[in-house]
Structures are given as C-alpha cells and as structure tokens.
Ligand SMILES: Nc1ncnc2c1ncn2[C@@H]1O[C@H](COP(=O)(O)OP(=O)(O)OP(=O)(O)O)[C@@H](O)[C@H]1O
C-alpha cells in the first residue's frame with residue numbers, strides 16, 4: 001500500500017490543498033487543550049512552505065451536522081497553528097466560494113491559509129462530487145495528511161482526489177508505514193495487546209490479528225467477556241453476555257492457529273467504579289458476586305510485561321483497566337512501561353490508549369503513537385481506508 005508523497009512531486013509555487021485532521025479537543029473558552037494533532041501535521045506544512053508552496057489547509061472539527069455552528073469554527077486552531085509555526089496563518093470563514101478564492105489569489109509562495117470547518121457543508125460527509133470539485137478548484141495539488149479521518153469517504157478526504165494529483169503528507173506516510181509495517185512485515189515475536197471497554201468494538205481487529213500475531217494479550221473490560229467464556233463468574237463486571245459464545249470461538253481459533261492467547265489471571269475488583277473505592281486483588285475465579293473487575297491484577301501485569309519484553313514488535317490498543325481512576329491505573333501503566341522498556345518496535349493506537357501512555361510518562365519512548373482513533377482500529381481490521389485508497393500509488 002505504498003503511496004506517492006509530497007517528496008515525489010514538484011510543489012514549488014503551486015497551490016497545495018492539504019487535508020489535515022485538526023479535530024482537536026477544546027475547552028469552553030475555545031482554547032485548544034491538546035494540540036498533538038496540530039503538531040503532527042507540522043512536518044508536512046513546514047516542508048511545503050520551505051519548498052515555496054502556497055499551503056491551503058482544510059479540516060473538520062467535531063460533528064456540526066452540515067450547518068454553520070460557531071462552537072466548531074477553526075479560529076482557535078489557526079491561532080495555535082500560527083504560534084507553533086511562528087508565522088501568521090490566515091483563516092477564512094468558509095471553505096468554498098468567494099472568500100477562500102480571493103484569499104488564495106492573494107497568497108504568495110510560502111503562505112499558509114486555513115479554510116473553515118469543511119463539515120459546515122452537508123455535502124462534505126456525503127462526498128458530493130460538485131462540492132469536491134469546488135474544493136479542488138482552489139488548488140493545483142491535493143495532499144492528504146489526515147490519517148485520523150482517513151476511514152471516512154468524504155469530499156475533502158477522498159472525493160477531491162479525483163480532480164487533482166493526490167499524494168500523501170508525511171504524517172499519513174508515517175502512520176501507514178508504522179501500522180502497516182507492523183501488520184504486514186513484523187519482526188517476531190509479534191505481540192498485540194487489546195483492551196478497553198468492549199469486545200464488540202474490536203471483534204474484527206481480533207479476527208485480523210489472529211492471522212498475524214504470535215501472542216495476543218487481552219485485558220481491560222473486554223477481558224471480562226473472555227473470562228466468562230472460560231467459565232468464570234464475573235460478578236457485576238462490565239460484560240457483553242451476547243458475545244460470550246463469540247469469545248469462546250475466538251479462544252478456539254487462537255488455539256487452532258497456534259497463537260498464544262493471554263488473559264488476566266488476577267483482577268483488581270471494587271464495589272463500584274469510583275476513585276474513592278476500596279479495591280482488592282482477587283484471582284479470576286474469586287470475583288465477589290456484587291463486585292466488578294476494574295483493572296488487570298499485578299500477577300497478570302507481570303506476566304503480560306514478561307511477554308512484551310520478549311517481543312520485537314508490539315501493537316497496543318485499549319487500556320488494561322479504568323486507568324482514569326488512580327486505584328485502577330496500575331495494570332495499564334505497567335503495560336505502558338513494559339512497552340517503553342522492551343526495545344521492540346512499539347505502535348500505540350486509540351485516543352484513550354495514547355492518553356494512558358502519556359499519563360504513564362512514557363509517550364516519548366514509543367516508536368509510534370497513532371493520531372487515529374477509529375482510523376487506526378479500521379486499519380488494524382485490515383481494511384483499506386478510503387482516504388488512503390484515493391491517493392496515487394507509488
Ligand atoms: N474493566 C473495565 N471496566 C470498565 N471499563 C473499562 C475497563 N477497562 C477499561 N475500561 C475503559 O475502557 C475505555 C477505553 O476503551 P477504548 O476501547 O475506547 O480505548 P481506545 O480505543 O484507546 O480509545 P478511543 O476509542 O477513544 O480511541 C476507558 O475509558 C476505560 O476506562
């Protein structure tokens with residue numbers, strides 16, 4: 001799945017429309033509270049400005065449902081981007097029509113312009129051809145650097161590529177190389193760790209990974225359904241009763257394929273998911289009827305860490321417990337530290353998992369933290385993302 005990138009084309013003097021994913025969290029006052037995704041797009045923007053392109057950035061923010069909504073305007077993003085670039089970023093109040101056209105006409109090589117939220121137009125999410133053409137009319141070249149939105153077949157992520165030479169930015173390239181490299185060509189042993197709340201979100205990911213990994217570690221809320229499939233009583237734990245049969249099948253499939261499947265052997269349980277709860281550690285066969293499992297226990301964490309340290313490639317999606325609450329964070333932090341110390345190629349996906357790695361203080365020690373939530377999950381399912389498929393093959 002190799003795609004052409006901005007290195008492969010001449011951008012000098014050209015108007016380059018760059019789809020970025022500036023869908024970032026903001027506070028009530030409209031300040032960007034986490035600029036990770038803006039920083040992640042800087043290498044592409046800097047390369048283009050240094051190579052004298054006219055850089056026209058497009059993004060969505062939130063889900064304004066096809067209408068102008070002041071809460072989802074991109075002005076705070078333009079301010080933050082200007083600070084990070086150390087140069088002014090012109091922001092216009094629409095993404096198509098007269099105002100953007102006039103602003104683009106005024107640009108000189110090396111300038112950066114940010115268009116308004118593309119989702120203020122209902123045509124964006126419908127991947128409307130006319131709307132895609134109107135976006136394309138602003139530019140000579142299209143660059144997709146929005147990996148986080150590459151699983152959406154929208155006008156600015158896919159449709160526009162029909163009308164312009166379409167290549168990947170550096171973030172898109174890195175995401176494809178790191179996630180794709182781990183999946184397609186991993187150094188072995190290859191270990192995948194899945195956690196988070198629910199099995200149902202990640203069934204296709206499990207199925208795809210079972211054909212690729214040497215070891216699959218399952219923790220977090222989703223482990224409860226697997227433990228129930230093994231016959232344990234999970235008390236009041238979060239559990240998907242309708243997925244227990246499927247979990248049994250997946251356990252059998254792992255065995256049939258020679259994949260080592262590791263589930264927790266002990267759990268941190270409490271009467272409620274409460275930061276002031278008085279938790280205790282129990283073996284998996286001793287969850288009290290009125291209690292719930294909220295973290296992977298210390299013995300499990302040690303077993304998981306031992307397996308991770310033997311690995312050469314590790315993919316991780318989904319925390320091992322309710323890490324947002326201190327009494328239930330130890331399992332997740334232990335796994336994060338094991339990745340940091342493993343010496344393996346470590347690829348982390350998912351918004352909550354990325355937050356957990358940062359909270360554990362080891363974000364800088366991962367090989368790659370994906371900027372995609374849904375996009376990284378769909379990638380791990382083995383799907384070709386529409387935003388990637390639309391780009392020219394290398
Ligand atoms: N044992 C558990 N019981 C209940 N909830 C749990 C348990 N273990 C983990 N969780 C919850 O799972 C959530 C994270 O799961 P999710 O699958 O959404 O992760 P992610 O894929 O990294 O994040 P995102 O979906 O935001 O990209 C966390 O909020 C965490 O509290």
Ligand SMILES: O=C(O)[C@H](O)COP(=O)(O)O
Pocket residue numbers: 021023062063148149152372373374375
């Ligand atoms: O944050 C994300 O996952 C992406 O920006 C996509 O947003 P969406 O789920 O609203 O399409």
